[in-house]
Amino acid sequence: xxxxxxxxxxxxxxxxxxxxxxxxxxxxxxxxxxxxxxxxxxxxxxxxxxxxxxxxxxxxxxxxxxxxxxxxxxxxxxxxxxxxxxxxxxxxxxxxxxxxxxxxxxxxxxxxxxxxxxxxxxxxxxxxxxxxxxxxxxxxxxxxxxxxxxxxxxxxxxxxxxxxxxxxxxxxxxxxxxxxxxxxxxxxxxxxxxxxxxxxxxxxxxxxxxxxxxxxxxxxxxxxxxxxxxxxxxxxxxxxxxxxxxxxxxxxxxxxxxxxxxxxxxxxxxxxxxxxxxxxxxxxxxxxxxxxxxxxxxxxxxxxxxxxxxxxxxxxxxxxxxxxxxxxxxxxxxxxxxxxxxxxxxxxxxxxxxxxxxxxxxxxxxxxxxxxxxxxxxxxxxxxxxxxxxxxxxxxxxxxxxxxxxxxxxxxxxxxxxxxxxxxxxxxxxxxxxxxxxxxxxxxxxxxxxxxxxxxxxxxxxxxxxxxxxxxxxxxxx
Amino acid sequence: xxxxxxxxxxxxxxxxxxxxxxxxxxxxxxxxxxxxxxxxxxxxxxxxxxxxxxxxxxxxxxxxxxxxxxxxxxxxxxxxxxxxxxxxxxxxxxxxxxxxxxxxxxxxxxxxxxxxxxxxxxxxxxxxxxxxxxxxxxxxxxxxxxxxxxxxxxxxxxxxxxxxxxxxxxxxxxxxxxxxxxxxxxxxxxxxxxxxxxxxxxxxxxxxxxxxxxxxxxxxxxxxxxxxxxxxxxxxxxxxxxxxxxxxxxxxxxxxxxxxxxxxxxxxxxxxxxxxxxxxxxxxxxxxxxxxxxxxxxxxxxxxxxxxxxxxxxxxxxxxxxxxxxxxxxxxxxxxxxxxxxxxxxxxxxxxxxxxxxxxxxxxxxxxxxxxxxxxxxxxxxxxxxxxxxxxxxxxxxxxxxxxxxxxxxxxxxxxxxxxxxxxxxxxxxxxxxxxxxxxxxxxxxxxxxxxxxxxxxxxxxxxxxxxxxxxxxxxxx
Numbered sequence: 001x002x003x004x005x006x007x008x009x010x011x012x013x014x015x016x017x018x019x020x021x022x023x024x025x026x027x028x029x030x031x032x033x034x035x036x037x038x039x040x041x042x043x044x045x046x047x048x049x050x051x052x053x054x055x056x057x058x059x060x061x062x063x064x065x066x067x068x069x070x071x072x073x074x075x076x077x078x079x080x081x082x083x084x085x086x087x088x089x090x091x092x093x094x095x096x097x098x099x100x101x102x103x104x105x106x107x108x109x110x111x112x113x114x115x116x117x118x119x120x121x122x123x124x125x126x127x128x129x130x131x132x133x134x135x136x137x138x139x140x141x142x143x144x145x146x147x148x149x150x151x152x153x154x155x156x157x158x159x160x161x162x163x164x165x166x167x168x169x170x171x172x173x174x175x176x177x178x179x180x181x182x183x184x185x186x187x188x189x190x191x192x193x194x195x196x197x198x199x200x201x202x203x204x205x206x207x208x209x210x211x212x213x214x215x216x217x218x219x220x221x222x223x224x225x226x227x228x229x230x231x232x233x234x235x236x237x238x239x240x241x242x243x244x245x246x247x248x249x250x251x252x253x254x255x256x257x258x259x260x261x262x263x264x265x266x267x268x269x270x271x272x273x274x275x276x277x278x279x280x281x282x283x284x285x286x287x288x289x290x291x292x293x294x295x296x297x298x299x300x301x302x303x304x305x306x307x308x309x310x311x312x313x314x315x316x317x318x319x320x321x322x323x324x325x326x327x328x329x330x331x332x333x334x335x336x337x338x339x340x341x342x343x344x345x346x347x348x349x350x351x352x353x354x355x356x357x358x359x360x361x362x363x364x365x366x367x368x369x370x371x372x373x374x375x376x377x378x379x380x381x382x383x384x385x386x387x388x389x390x391x392x393x394x395x396x397x398x399x400x401x402x403x404x405x406x407x408x409x410x411x412x413x414x415x416x417x418x419x420x421x422x423x424x425x426x427x428x429x430x431x432x433x434x435x436x437x438x439x440x441x442x443x444x445x446x447x448x449x450x451x452x453x454x455x456x457x458x459x460x461x462x463x464x465x466x467x468x469x470x471x472x473x474x475x476x477x478x
Numbered sequence: 479x480x481x482x483x484x485x486x487x488x489x490x491x492x493x494x495x496x497x498x499x500x501x502x503x504x505x506x507x508x509x510x511x512x513x514x515x516x517x518x519x520x521x522x523x524x525x526x527x528x529x530x531x532x533x534x535x536x537x538x539x540x541x542x543x544x545x546x547x548x549x550x551x552x553x554x555x556x557x558x559x560x561x562x563x564x565x566x567x568x569x570x571x572x573x574x575x576x577x578x579x580x581x582x583x584x585x586x587x588x589x590x591x592x593x594x595x596x597x598x599x600x601x602x603x604x605x606x607x608x609x610x611x612x613x614x615x616x617x618x619x620x621x622x623x624x625x626x627x628x629x630x631x632x633x634x635x636x637x638x639x640x641x642x643x644x645x646x647x648x649x650x651x652x653x654x655x656x657x658x659x660x661x662x663x664x665x666x667x668x669x670x671x672x673x674x675x676x677x678x679x680x681x682x683x684x685x686x687x688x689x690x691x692x693x694x695x696x697x698x699x700x701x702x703x704x705x706x707x708x709x710x711x712x713x714x715x716x717x718x719x720x721x722x723x724x725x726x727x728x729x730x731x732x733x734x735x736x737x738x739x740x741x742x743x744x745x746x747x748x749x750x751x752x753x754x755x756x757x758x759x760x761x762x763x764x765x766x767x768x769x770x771x772x773x774x775x776x777x778x779x780x781x782x783x784x785x786x787x788x789x790x791x792x793x794x795x796x797x798x799x800x801x802x803x804x805x806x807x808x809x810x811x812x813x814x815x816x817x818x819x820x821x822x823x824x825x826x827x828x829x830x831x832x833x834x835x836x837x838x839x840x841x842x843x844x845x846x847x848x849x850x851x852x853x854x855x856x857x858x859x860x861x862x863x864x865x866x867x868x869x870x871x872x873x874x875x876x877x878x879x880x881x882x883x884x885x886x887x888x889x890x891x892x893x894x895x896x897x898x899x900x901x902x903x904x905x906x907x908x909x910x911x912x913x914x915x916x917x918x919x920x921x922x923x924x925x926x927x928x929x930x931x932x933x934x935x936x937x938x939x940x941x942x943x944x945x946x947x948x949x950x951x952x953x954x955x956x
Contacts, residue, residue: 042601074621099575147579
């Protein structure tokens with residue numbers, strides 16, 4: 001048992017040091033690694049396989065709502081970035097600038113895209129002519145660069161992968177509907193596939209996207225009680241269209257500005273997967289997103305018939321699930337520790353005694369529950385187990401979020417809760433950014449969102465005591 | 479018929495101006511567009527859908543030979559790029575340099591990756607320890623930047639999309655096997671899926687990749703007789719490993735350098751698809767790669783029952799093929815011209831008389847052949863038609879390549895053939911780069927490859943008359 005103990009001991013426990021636990025899981029589960037380029041990471045095969053599954057699942061959902069994938073340039077001329085004033089103000093301080101191409105200094109510097117609103121607008125200004133060209137529902141999968149000072153794997157890196165959808169519509173109403181449609185799509189994806197419960201709502205003006213009229217967000221809660229913004233959807237109104245002159249000729253022959261939206265989910269969602277579901281043995285992946293759903297482990301493989309039976313089981317299960325078999329000469333306990341570190345939803349153990357009894361053992365990653373199943377019924381029982389696990393993971397995360405969501409009706413109560421209880425605090429707000437600033441300065445908590453599901457907790461702002469306008473979720477955030 | 483004629487008239491004919499025909503097809507088929515960023519293009523939904531199909535098909539084939547996808551940083555520190563001398567010499571003159579990050583000037587400039595050998599080597603130098611860690615068969619899908627002076631859509635742009643595989647092996651032999659395995663995989667993909675016949679061979683030292691010991695290539699012939707390098711695979715020996723100190727501890731406890739390969743296919747293959755199969759009506763897509771395989775077009779849709787029957791056919795065919803229906807109010811002839819421009823392999827026409835006769839008309843894009851099929855047997859007949867078309871497209875392109883491949887045994891004959899006959903010239907070569915230089919300077923033809931299928935055409939070099947060492951394919955190239 002020495003070896004597998006050692007493997008497990010290499011992870012710091014969540015309780016001891018959550019940040020270190022997170023970094024340990026990233027590395028030991030083989031998700032990513034540091035690179036020699038400061039602030040940039042390498043996404044290793046296992047981490048990238050999760051991202052590919054996320055891509056496939058989102059693409060499937062995107063396609064149902066008319067999204068088409070495209071590819072825009074990676075670089076943006078400075079003059080283009082500057083066209084929309086709020087937008088440039090938000091992004092200019094954190095972009096990387098290309099100043100030389102080949103052996104020549106460029107006449108105009110180009111930034112590596114931090115996001116591509118400007119490129120899409122520039123393209124749409126030439127591509128859209130008539131109402132017949134609308135709507136345009138385009139999306140691209142790419143990487144973007146933002147020159148962050150402090151970085152953490154997946155959560156904050158100078159380069160990250162994402163999808164960014166950019167749409168153009170004939171009317172303000174259609175743009176608003178698309179903005180909310182995509183937010184609900186994200187929420188559904190997070191809850192149904194990643195088993196991550198979310199709070200859906202609208203960002204305050206202070207927290208909204210640079211250039212947006214409205215930003216909607218799905219916020220999720222990590223196991224340390226901190227919030228992670230897990231997907232955002234922005235309604236730009238006609239602001240960008242006016243800045244970039246994106247117009248169309250309507251049925252009545254008049255020239256009109258289009259209304260635009262954008263929305264995105266990034267590789268930081270892998271950070272959320274780790275921090276919502278992981279435990280002190282490593283990663284725990286929801287079955288619907290796991291690159292490997294089942295790991296077959298032969299016990300006492302040197303005994304006659306074991307390897308054959310294990311391989312037979314592997315082949316049978318492969319027809320329905322993404323299945324691997326560990327036939328290395330490591331000790332079973334070591335193999336268990338390894339596949340637990342990687343968060344593989346279920347393992348199937350089969351040894352000489354099992355074979356004699358015509359059974360195998362299914363072990364759930366999240367609860368360690370052992371389910372004895374006739375080998376003949378293994379496929380059905382693995383399926384049931386995976387479905388149950390998916391549901392239980394969501395329910396558990398949902399309960400955790402509810403248990404760690406508090407109400408504060410006075411500022412003293414608010415400060416005390418933020419200081420002593422990890423989680424979200426629901427409290428009323430007057431709508432004044434000054435109160436947001438004060439709360440952030442004094443407690444480090446930020447407004448996460450004004451949830452769609454508003455509640456009336458009290459009449460007055462928790463900070464200043466003036467008349468309240470909205471209930472806000474507050475929390476410390478990644 | 480005025481409208482559809484107009485649509486077709488918008489394309490220049492191949493014979494009149496092949497380059498303009500190419501650009502016209504790119505734009506009119508909706509594959510790509512220019513952007514405001516000089517030398518960079520926008521890949522539009524239809525072009526990107528072809529790329530996604532290429533990705534899916536290659537990923538499927540990659541998986542079978544143990545390839546794992548990863549993601550490396552987009553930027554490379556100058557010091558890292560400089561570690562392998564041939565490599566930096568090859569790429570430094572054509573990279574884009576990031577010199578500022580956020581508001582600060584960078585202490586060391588970073589180039590946007592033109593290719594990622596250096597990043598993979600740097601990573602492998604930390605990631606590989608023991609013989610147990612080998613082989614590493616990693617690949618990434620990404621975009622790269624090379625500061626080209628003259629650009630053309632898909633064929634040569636400052637940014638292009640590609641996959642780049644990078645492997646590390648314990649032995650030189652294994653590296654050589656992998657290099658050739660991937661070349662054959664590319665050849666098979668090009669021939670079986672894209673219906674593009676290829677010549678497989680090895681590049682001369684002059685034409686090989688910067689830093690490689692050997693470069694293998696698949697060369698294909700465009701309809702104007704020019705060559706297009708359609709995929710390459712490089713064997714680096716242990717050159718990069720020595721420069722980057724990528725070592726492993728072997729079974730005997732000795733420290734050894736790894737042997738490495740890299741291989742890639744880019745979006746320029748979409749250029750090949752256009753130029754191998756296209757005609758004066760636009761694109762012609764091989765059924766196995768077409769985003770839309772079947773377009774259903776109702777004729778006289780206002781007549782009772784037509785729309786319903788067309789939709790029924792669309793739904794039936796959708797179960798087996800990627801099928802669309804054009805229910806716009808455009809005239810049928812206009813619709814035909816549109817779907818022909820997009821190269822959709824077959825269209826299915828159905829009108830009142832067809833319905834009465836219980837039939838529909840299948841029209842092949844490549845030959846315009848009309849196949850009358852009972853509606854009940856439409857699915858089988860469409861399948862047969864698509865299969866036949868895929869095979870015919872390959873056979874036609876193969877015959878074209880063979881018909882435009884010439885032999886030259888004297889320099890006069892060589893020069894005359896290159897000057898007057900578009901296509902490849904097979905000729906013997908002494909192995910001296912000086913002859914290659916002379917041929918290029920005097921004829922603009924370059925050595926495409928020394929084919930695996932060597933022939934003995936004569937005893938002497940076509941250029942200098944000295945003893946010949948190899949047969950070479952020569953041609954003008956994209």
